[in-house]
Amino acid sequence: MLDWNPALYRRYEDERTRPARELLARVPLSAATRAVDLGCGPGNSTELLVQRFPGAEVIGTDNSEAMLKSARERLPAARFELSDIASWQPESPPDLIYANASLQWVPDHETLVPRLFAALAPGGVLAVQMPDNREEATHRLMREVASEAPWAERIGDADGLRALLLPLAGYYDLLAAEAAQVDVWRTAYQHPMASAAAIVEWVRGTGLKPFVDRLPTDLQASYLAEYERRVDGAYPARTDGKRLLAFPRMFIVAQRKP
Template sequence: MLDWSPALYRRYEDERTRPAQELLARVPLAGASRVVDLGCGPGNSTELLVRRFPGAEATGTDNSEPMLASARERLPQARFELSDIATWQPAQAPDLIYANASLQWVPDHETLIPRLFASLAPGGVLAVQMPDNREEPTHRLMREVAAEAPWAQAIGDADKLRTRLLPLSGYYDLLAGEAARVDVWRTAYQHPMVSAGAIVEWVRGTGLKPFVDRLQADLQAGYLAEYERRVDRAYPPRSDGKRLLAFPRMFIVAQRKP
């Protein structure tokens, strides 16, 4: 996959940061010595951690150098490291492992989630937020168009381009046996968007990226045009002319026993 674009991601930073704030608000820690932001992106979520725990050693990790460069410029007081969440291990046990909209790109959650939880310090917290929109029109249409000619051959099996999430009960079961407490919930945000093109721009910075990255420029333009045409039908104008983008997200907060 080609590298991530911090500028494209930040066009909807307020909307992307809102669930990050709501996740952090449910973290039951009065203080922390070490906090880690897994998949920190351009540092908007790491900034929340620095504000909440000003005395903590804050580390952000990402697999994108452009995202890390943007994060370092934003938060020079924090440490940012290039790493792959699938193999990441902390040098010292953190009090908080925070993963906002990143673990949906990492496979094998049945192994990943318990491993991350086990790496916490006693009393530490694992806090996870993931988009749960695989079956929303935005994401069903990505796969639908990708399965058609002339894009199917270049894109391949579109069903494998994103990790299938477990149900909320599945994440609860992975953690509840070892945790002092587990809090899971799901929220569907409703984002007014000015046009179908704005919806495409939103998802192009994240979920649509693995699809368009596999296409040459001519095929990419055709794919995006057809995708936007179908998005336009799926999200009709509301009474004010805007399109209402439903965006479900899954939240998991689990605390280790002291």
């Protein structure tokens, strides 16, 4: 997959940062010595950690050099590192491992989530937010169009381009036996969007990227045109002319025993 585009991601930064802020609000820590932002992107979520824990060492990690460059420009005092969440290990146990909209790109959550939780310092917190929109029209239509000619041959297995999430109770069960407390919830945000094209622009910064990246330029254009046509039908205009984009997200906050 080609590198991420920070500018495209930031076009809807306020909407993307809202769940990050609400996740952090539920973290039961009054202070932290070390906090890690796994999959920090352009630094919008890392900035929340810096504001919440001004005395902490805050480390942002990402597998995209472009995103890390953007994050360093935004927060020159923070530390940013290139890493893959699937193999990441902290230098020393952090008080907070914070993963906002990143773990959905990493497979094998049955192993990954307990490993991250075990890496915390005693009393530390694992805080995770993941888009849970695989069955929303935006994402069903990505796969539907990708399964048809002339795009299917280039895209390949559309179902395998994003990790399958566990049910919410599954994450609770992974963590509860070893945790002091586990808080899980699901929220469906409703984002008013100007048009079907705006919805496509939103998802091009994240979920649509693996599909488009596999296509040559001419097939990218035809795929996006057909995808937008179907999005236009799936999200009708409301009374104010806008389209209402439902965006479910899953939240997990688990604290280790002291």
